[in-house]
Amino acid sequence: ETGVTQTPRHLVMGMTNKKSLKCEQHLGHNAMYWYKQSAKKPLELMFVYSLEERVENNSVPSRFSPECPNSSHLFLHLHTLQPEDSALYLCASSQNPSGSVNEQFFGPGTRLTVL
């Protein structure tokens, strides 16, 4: 238990569906992250929020839309996804994006399958 929770743990959706992934951190951190993890590939950073402001957006397609209503919650809204978007989506939090050690704490991930 890392103090970061994600729901749902598994999601199957069609290409025309709209769904949302939820992340909550109970660590009092100021920064939250969305990553995409595909088999045998490096973690891909999608979005970074620091103090509820988006500070990073790594050329992610607009069919992925993040939302950070407060420092403890992070959402990823999904619409008209493609089969190649099937992956494990990981949420993480840290004290802040820079700083000394500042390790990231990860949630268990949402396994997404797009049919």
Place this chain on the structure above:
Amino acid sequence: GQNIDQPTEMTATEGAIVQINCTYQTSGFNGLFWYQQHAGEAPTFLSYNVLDGLEEKGRFSSFLSRSKGYSYLLLKELQMKDSASYLCAVRDGNYQLIWGAGTKLIIKP
């Protein structure tokens, strides 16, 4: 471009020692992290190096040489529960984490 290289898979025997290497090329350097990820679970933090040398934490040690762009994770007295993927990540000059693809470690009895 920036990249992190680590072996895709390694196999070792229970009770033995294994060294997982990581080489990196990044724009700037603000520390190197090792994470452990069991199948179907979240990555968990193992170690952090920002200065050259060896950091020891129980059965696990991590080494860094900034001049060579090289790190290794050393696991001693291997246990079956150490079977997992080990992820190397470097924080670049912009404090962005660049991740390797991970090394899958298989422990055999």
